[in-house]
Ligand code: NAI
């Protein structure tokens with residue numbers, strides 16, 4: 001019997017709406033598999049909590065989360081609380097304190113009808129972006145000098161440590177080797193003459209230990225073009241924090257939008273809990289209407305099961321998502337349907353039960 005202890009942070013806006021559907025899926029897995037059980041503990045942290053308590057999470061929040069096997073998060077951020085506060089004081093705090101230095105973002109087309117790219121099929125768009133998640137351009141280093149004066153200067157410093165750069169690149173080589181795929185590094189050594197030259201050097205250096213892995217190296221601007229013109233070039237991709245953030249939104253754009261994009265924040269050593277979340281935000285424009293697409297959040301459940309070593313469940317959940325998208329009559333409005341969040345979740349669970 002395997003037991004997994006899961007912390008729920010539904011967060012703001014549509015976060016709670018989509019996390020509820022993901023929890024339904026987890027509970028169904030528990031029901032169907034006598035070898036697996038879960039316990040859930042919910043934390044009320046987010047922007048509402050901030051407005052009431054003046055902080056995004058409890059002072060000992062990190063301590064409280066430490067004992068969990070995984071964190072399942074909805075979305076954080078809402079009008080009324082500045083985004084840099086909600087992001088830095090909750091989401092980025094968890095990513096940093098728990099050293100979740102790997103961000104895994106699949107760019108996988110689940111159904112041909114979902115891509116705006118003419119003539120591209122499921123076979124052409126199927127890759128994994130591995131984004132550095134702990135430092136780089138989002139290290140938060142810099143200064144704001146002579147504020148408000150004519151000589152005002154702002155510095156935003158990228159921080160690329162040898163340890164941080166090496167470990168993400170090594171992780172990517174390992175993943176490419178394990179899955180027998182090519183590895184593409186995306187950087188910008190021509191313009192960023194310190195950080196990205198360093199990145200490229202380490203990519204080559206570590207690569208010497210992986211002569212069996214075929215590699216490519218693209219500048220981020222060229223890579224953005226290829227995402228659209230020939231996505232079939234990519235299998236496993238490794239890139240920095242900022243570039244990864246941007247190109248995975250492009251990845252979402254070519255695979256059906258934010259309602260389908262997911263990301264895992266992983267501490268591979270399992271010293272701390274890892275965190276699973278849809279890529280999208282709290283969507284204030286549709287929050288409370290019950291029409292948010294829950295499939296991105298449910299895909300996070302698939303990633304969580306993979307991470308737990310229960311790959312058969314990870315695959316089964318993803319297969320049901322494919323079936324649902326092929327079936328098309330029960331989809332949320334962002335995908336052209338008129339179903340509610342709850343209806344999609346209920347149908348999902350029903351299909352999962354039927355899929356033995
Ligand atoms: P957003 O992702 O919340 O929404 C962008 C657009 O996509 C909206 O039109 C929204 O309706 C639509 N959308 C997003 N998810 C959807 C879903 N599951 N189903 C159907 N439609 C969906 O991004 P936005 O508007 O820039 O940010 C809103 C708030 O969320 C901000 O406070 C921002 O800081 C926060 N945010 C939080 C993230 C996180 O918690 N990881 C990530 C991105 C934004």
Ligand code: MG
Pocket residue numbers: 245246249
């Ligand atoms: Mg983003």
